[in-house]
Amino acid sequence: MAQQRPAADIARLILDGFDDYREHFREITNGARARFEQALWQEAQAASAARINLYEEKVSEVGERLRASFSDEFLLDVELWPLVKSAYITLIDQRFDDELAETWFNSIFCGLFSHDQISDGCMFIHTTRPSLRPQTSAPQTRSYKPQGNLQQALHAVFSDYRFSVGFENLERDINRLEGQLRNNLPDWVCKDPELCIELFSFTLYRNKGAYLVGRIFTRDEQWPLVIPLLHREGQGIQIDTLITDEAEVSIIFSFTRSYFMVRVEIPAEFIGFLKRILPGKHIAELYTSIGFYKHGKSEFYRSLINHLASTDDKFIMAPGVRGMVMSVFTLPGFNTVFKIIKDRFSPSKNVDRATVIEKYRLVKSVDRVGRMADTQEFADFRFPKAKFDPECLAELLDVAPSTVEIENGDTVLIRHCWTERRMTPLNIYLEHANEAQVREALEDYGLAIKQLAAANIFPGDMLLKNFGVTRHGRVVFYDYDEICYLTEANFRRIPPPRYPEDEMASEPWYSVAPLDVFPEEFPPFLFADIGQRRLFSQLHGDLYDADYWKGLQEAIRAGKVIDVFPYRRKEFADSIQ
Numbered sequence: 001m002a003q004q005r006p007a008a009d010i011a012r013l014i015l016d017g018f019d020d021y022r023e024h025f026r027e028i029t030n031g032a033r034a035r036f037e038q039a040l041w042q043e044a045q046a047a048s049a050a051r052i053n054l055y056e057e058k059v060s061e062v063g064e065r066l067r068a069s070f071s072d073e074f075l076l077d078v079e080l081w082p083l084v085k086s087a088y089i090t091l092i093d094q095r096f097d098d099e100l101a102e103t104w105f106n107s108i109f110c111g112l113f114s115h116d117q118i119s120d121g122c123m124f125i126h127t128t129r130p131s132l133r134p135q136t137s138a139p140q141t142r143s144y145k146p147q148g149n150l151q152q153a154l155h156a157v158f159s160d161y162r163f164s165v166g167f168e169n170l171e172r173d174i175n176r177l178e179g180q181l182r183n184n185l186p187d188w189v190c191k192d193p194e195l196c197i198e199l200f201s202f203t204l205y206r207n208k209g210a211y212l213v214g215r216i217f218t219r220d221e222q223w224p225l226v227i228p229l230l231h232r233e234g235q236g237i238q239i240d241t242l243i244t245d246e247a248e249v250s251i252i253f254s255f256t257r258s259y260f261m262v263r264v265e266i267p268a269e270f271i272g273f274l275k276r277i278l279p280g281k282h283i284a285e286l287y288t289s290i291g292f293y294k295h296g297k298s299e300f301y302r303s304l305i306n307h308l309a310s311t312d313d314k315f316i317m318a319p320g321v322r323g324m325v326m327s328v329f330t331l332p333g334f335n336t337v338f339k340i341i342k343d344r345f346s347p348s349k350n351v352d353r354a355t356v357i358e359k360y361r362l363v364k365s366v367d368r369v370g371r372m373a374d375t376q377e378f379a380d381f382r383f384p385k386a387k388f389d390p391e392c393l394a395e396l397l398d399v400a401p402s403t404v405e406i407e408n409g410d411t412v413l414i415r416h417c418w419t420e421r422r423m424t425p426l427n428i429y430l431e432h433a434n435e436a437q438v439r440e441a442l443e444d445y446g447l448a449i450k451q452l453a454a455a456n457i458f459p460g461d462m463l464l465k466n467f468g469v470t471r472h473g474r475v476v477f478y479d480y481d482e483i484c485y486l487t488e489a490n491f492r493r494i495p496p497p498r499y500p501e502d503e504m505a506s507e508p509w510y511s512v513a514p515l516d517v518f519p520e521e522f523p524p525f526l527f528a529d530i531g532q533r534r535l536f537s538q539l540h541g542d543l544y545d546a547d548y549w550k551g552l553q554e555a556i557r558a559g560k561v562i563d564v565f566p567y568r569r570k571e572f573a574d575s576i577q
Contacts, residue, residue, distance in 0.1 A: 006074070007083035013069065014084075015091050017062030018104040022097065024054055029291065032205035032261035037164045039233045041208055041561035048258055049365040055107075055294055063111045076112060081122040089128055096266040099129045103295040118380075126302065129268075140269055141214065144197040150178045150190060153197060158239075161203060161212055166236050173239035177227070180242040185216070185223065192218045197225065200273060202263040204290075207367060208563060209240075211252070211260075215277045216244065224249040224277040228567065243567055247472055250278055252566045255374045255421050256476050258367050259291040267292060288374065293364075297376045300336075300419070307334050308387055316389045320425040321465045324349050325356055325481045327399050329392055330422055339375075339418045342399045349481070350514070356481045360418055363480050367455045369564040371448040373420045373468070373478045381414040388412060420478055423468025430464065430532065439535060444475040446540030452477060453552050454562040458486045458517070462526060487556055490516050491549040519544045 028051045035044045066075055074080070085105070092101040102124040109123045120126055142160060146153035154174045158167070167173065182190055189195060199214035212227040226243040243249055253274070264270045267287070274286045284303060288296030307313065311333055318328040318337050324346035326339045341353055351359075363372055385393070385406065393412065396404040407413045426445060430438055445467060452459060459466070460482025468476050495510045522544050527533035542548045555562060 006070070007080055008087040010066065010070065010075070010080075010084045011087035011091055013065060014062060014088060014105055014108050015101065017058060017065065017108070018101050020061075021054065021058035021104065022100075024058070025051060025291070026263070028054070029261045030263060033163070033203065036205050036208075036210050036231055039208075039231050042559060044205075044207065045367060045561065047261070048367070051261075051291055052259070052293070052365050059104075059107045059111055062108055066108070066112070078113070078117045078122060081109065081117075085122060085124070096268075099127060099268055100292060100295050102127055102129065103298045106298065107294060114380075124298075125305075140201050140265065141198050141273065142201055144199075146190070146195055146197070147193055148191065150181060151175075154178060157197065157199065157212070161199075163237055165231060168232065168236035168238050170239075177239060177242050181216075181244075184242070184244045189216075189218060189221075194219050199225070200262075200270065203229075204260045204262040206258055206260045206566075207369075208561060209565075210237075213274075213277075222277070226252060226567075228565075240565075241567065246278065246280070248567055250280060251370070251472055251474065253278060253281060253286065253289045254370060254470075254474075254566070255285055255288070256368050256370045256372060256470075256474070257289070257566060258369075259293065260289055262290055264290060267295075293374075293376075297378075300376060301378075304334065304336075307331070308383065314387055314389045314392075315383070316392045317395060318422070320428060323479065325351065326479070327396060329396065335422050336419050337422045338381075338414075339420065340396065340400050340403045340414065340416065343402050344399075351481055359480045359483050362483070366457060367564075369451045369455045370474070370566050371451050371455075371477055372457070372480075373423070373476055375418045375420050375480075377416075377418050378414075379416055381417060382407070383412050383414070385410050385412050421470075423470055423476060423478065425465050426467040426469055426475060427464040429469045430529075438532065439539075440473070441469065441475060442532065442536050443539050444473070446536065446543060448475045448477060449543060450540070451564045453486050453549065454564050456486045456556050458484050458489045460484060462522070464526065484515070486549070487553050488515055489549070489553075491546040491553070492516055492518055493546050494518050494520050517546075517549070519546050519549060 028047050031047060032044070034040075035047065088101075088105055092098040095101060106123045110118070118125065144153045144156050151174065154177055158170060158174065195216070195218055197214065197216050199212050204211040204213055208230065210229040210231075212225075212229070214225045215222050216225045217223070223244040224246050226249050228240045228243070230238045230240050232238060243252070262270075267290075270290070271283055271286050274289075275281065275283060278286070282299070282303065284296045284299035286296075287293070287299060308331075313331045313333040315329050315331055315338075318330045320328075323342075325342060327342055328337050328339050330337045341356055345351065360375055360377070363375060366372075368374065388396075393404075397406075403415045403417070405413050405415075426441065429441060433441060445464070448467065449459065449462060459477050461479060466477065466479035468478050470476055490513065497509055523533050523537065527536060537544070552562075
């Protein structure tokens with residue numbers, strides 16, 4: 001019993017650190033409105049990266065305070081931590097962000113014990129929070145009932161959602177929105193006297209856009225509702241479009257996007273609201289989409305262990321061409337791939353393990369513009385050996401013995417891995433696609449490369465096998481061991497040969513530095529299929545011109561943040577050329 005007081009002191013110190021983190025998280029997030037109003041796009045990008053880095057910074061600070069306050073002999077006594085957890089549960093029971101507080105506790109514990117003492121007695125492998133909670137606060141949404149007058153309802157919406165900068169032409173935009181609503185919804189809906197528009201009380205911000213998010217519903221049906229807003233410097237704020245298609249809204253909240261900035265007083269309630277309008281999204285992805293990526297990681301892990309416990313699913317090697325740097329395996333019934341770094345790389349790869357880790361971590365902090373899969377990094381995964389297909393386990397032990405090992409004969413320890421959403425590799429997709437699907441996929445493949453470039457990302461290895469096709473048919477990049485900032489690459493034209501013999505030589509007649517890129521070499525490098533090569537040249541032949549890439553570099557170096565929209569719009573193609 002003598003340890004109960006110190007246990008309570010440790011719990012209080014951990015929660016004080018969480019409060020400090022949450023305060024700084026809110027400060028960065030709440031600044032999004034001013035950055036949007038003032039068109040501070042570079043500051044918005046910096047704030048996004050700072051908020052992601054904030055978590056680990058604050059976890060590190062708490063670890064240092066704990067070690068300064070308690071001896072290692074006492075602090076690292078694992079027998080103490082069930083008492084710490086119990087005291088912590090008492091402290092967080094009345095909070096509105098208690099589920100996030102549990103994840104924070106887990107991070108502190110793992111930071112102290114390096115994943116070696118993970119158990120539900122010492123930390124929150126399973127949540128102690130109730131799945132349904134009584135409504136104890138003011139509603140987080142605003143409701144509007146048109147009662148046959150959509151114009152009036154839309155005017156009421158934009159009377160409530162105002163900014164310090166005026167709208168460029170609100171009447172024009174509202175007329176357009178009303179027309180889109182009538183076109184998007186069945187005729188009877190707009191006449192239904194019980195029609196209701198429900199919007200989250202706070203605006204969501206990301207990159208150069210602001211978003212009103214909610215739903216439109218009647219007694220029997222509902223549709224998601226997203227209204228994107230743009231701020232054109234010198235012109236005011238424009239209402240860009242209106243989206244009611246669930247697939248389109250799902251893409252806006254995709255795992256390939258940067259995280260939204262949004263004021264959320266009660267995270268679980270907002271996630272519940274999003275889950276109602278996007279029932280196909282897992283809550284792990286929804287938490288991640290609004291910046292709580294560590295809690296998204298917790299929810300992902302819980303769903304993974306529940307899946308393994310409740311099915312006969314076994315890990316197998318992922319379909320597709322084997323990677324030269326990473327080995328990839330998956331669970332057929334779980335929409336995720338697991339990636340580990342091989343011990344030995346192909347001789348053609350001029351990277352080492354530390355560089356690969358650095359590049360995968362880079363992806364977390366950059367604008368993924370809907371074209372790079374988000375990753376979660378894990379250490380010391382332990383799975384029953386029986387959950388692995390024998391061939392899969394044999395391959396993993398062969399290519400990465402420093403990362404994968406057998407413990408106690410029946411447990412597989414994976415010391416380090418990343419998880420990503422599973423997609424169909426683009427090369428495999430094209431093998432089974434009809435003519436129209438091939439054209440659409442290659443069109444989107446080129447757009448993906450251009451949009452990444454617009455976000456100052458050069459994929460490096462642009463082979464088809466390094467891109468995947470999502471369930472929505474979007475082409476997404478997922479192999480990061482050769483990415484770099486676009487502005488770091490040196491795009492060159494191949495100099496003319498000095499003599500006729502130069503073209504027959506096995507080595508180039510010109511010097512090639514590590515970051516030199518020759519776009520003229522792309523066609524045969526990217527496409528073995530002549531028909532696909534010709535089609536891509538028609539669709540995106542500008543990618544073979546060094547001047548195209550240099551023009552983007554100049555724009556980025558000049559401070560321009562190029563528009564890349566997460567939804568379909570008429571002007572989109574022109575905006576990134």
